[in-house]
Amino acid sequence: MSWWGKIVGGAFGFLLGGPLGAMLGAAVGHNFDKGLNTSATHDPFGGGPDKERIQTAFFTATFSVMGHVAKADGRVSEDEIAMARSVMAEMSLDPAQARVAMDLFNQGKRDNFDLDGVIAQFKSECHRRSTLLQMFIEILLHAAYADGVLHRNEAATLRRISTALGFSAAQFQQLDAMVRAQRLFTGEQPPAGKPRTDLLKDAYALLGVSRDASDADLKKAYRRLMSQHHPDKLIAKGLPEEMVKLATSKTQEIKAAYELITKHRAA
Numbered sequence: 001m002s003w004w005g006k007i008v009g010g011a012f013g014f015l016l017g018g019p020l021g022a023m024l025g026a027a028v029g030h031n032f033d034k035g036l037n038t039s040a041t042h043d044p045f046g047g048g049p050d051k052e053r054i055q056t057a058f059f060t061a062t063f064s065v066m067g068h069v070a071k072a073d074g075r076v077s078e079d080e081i082a083m084a085r086s087v088m089a090e091m092s093l094d095p096a097q098a099r100v101a102m103d104l105f106n107q108g109k110r111d112n113f114d115l116d117g118v119i120a121q122f123k124s125e126c127h128r129r130s131t132l133l134q135m136f137i138e139i140l141l142h143a144a145y146a147d148g149v150l151h152r153n154e155a156a157t158l159r160r161i162s163t164a165l166g167f168s169a170a171q172f173q174q175l176d177a178m179v180r181a182q183r184l185f186t187g188e189q190p191p192a193g194k195p196r197t198d199l200l201k202d203a204y205a206l207l208g209v210s211r212d213a214s215d216a217d218l219k220k221a222y223r224r225l226m227s228q229h230h231p232d233k234l235i236a237k238g239l240p241e242e243m244v245k246l247a248t249s250k251t252q253e254i255k256a257a258y259e260l261i262t263k264h265r266a267a
Contacts, residue, residue, distance in 0.1 A: 019117040020060045020125070027060075027103040054132070054238030057125035061118055062136060062243075063101045066143050067108025068115055069158060073151035076109060083146030087139065090249070091242040115157075119164045129237050131228050133165045134175065139246065141179040150176070174208055181205030182253055200264055203257035215265070222258040226251055 063084070070080040084105050088098045107113065126132045140161070144154045155176075162172040185202040204211055209221045227233065231247040239247065 018121045019114045020057055020064075020121050023064055023104060023107050023118075024056065024060045024100075026107065027100045051236075051238050054125055054127075055240040057122055058132065058136065058238060058243070059101070059240050060104060061122040062139055063104035064108035064113070065115070065118060065161065066140060067105035068113050069108075069140055069144050069154055069161075070105075071109040072153040072157040074153070077147050079147040080143065083143045087143065087246070090245050091240075092245065093242060097242070115161070116164070119161055123165055126238060128166065130166075131234060132237050132239060133167070134228060135234060135239065135243075135247065137162055137165065137167065137172070137175055138179055138250070141176060142183070145179065145183055177205055178208055182250075185257060186253055200260065203260045206253065206257040207261070218258070218261065222254065225254045229254065 066084055066087075067076070070076045070084070084102070085098075088101050091097075093101060122136070123133065137158070140158060141150075144150050144158060150158075158176075159169070159172055162175075163169075167175075181202045181204075185199065185206050201211075204213075207218070207221045207225060209218055213221070229247050229250040231239075231244045231251065234247050235241060235244060
């Protein structure tokens, strides 16, 4: 049974405590916190490695934090709501899952949203698996760029999240550059008044290498990114099956960028 199947089937034993469990419980209309030991000795982040538990944490954190980041610039734009819905559509969520995801998004917009608590629990539940944490940041960045611009408050919130998850400032900048390049490389329009950069430049940025990188370094960067975004590897580590299409799209974009560069170099 999948993580979602256990939720709707009432098999709640593996589910989360802490802020993630409280939000998910509210979203699906069940009081998952009922009966939890809230004494000082209780560890809401405890429990052994469990893929379904990680998948539940990833789903809950993704949509709630997405809502919080969208609100960081003071208002949630129609583009940002549309991006949240497009992520849901790309995941092929059924109507019940989509309602839960949007409820989590709306909870993230609230002034009392416990960002620090959510991120701390999410990091713990993922057992610091860097590829999962990186995928989480990439999804949030992609959503934040929905209106074509990463606003200052959104960027500050994402840097705060990235730091809390263990990424350096340089690593966050690299992820930011990769997501921006990905949007341009895949044909998404830049902000009004800004010209399209050339496709080859975007391809290099997407792979995180400079134009003067050696063929060996180019191939190394390509293989590293393909490994980090390999759908089967991410699912094995705890990415919800519903998000496999997001990972598949990324590997296709990485491959297309690499092929464009190698074709240009061979010309």
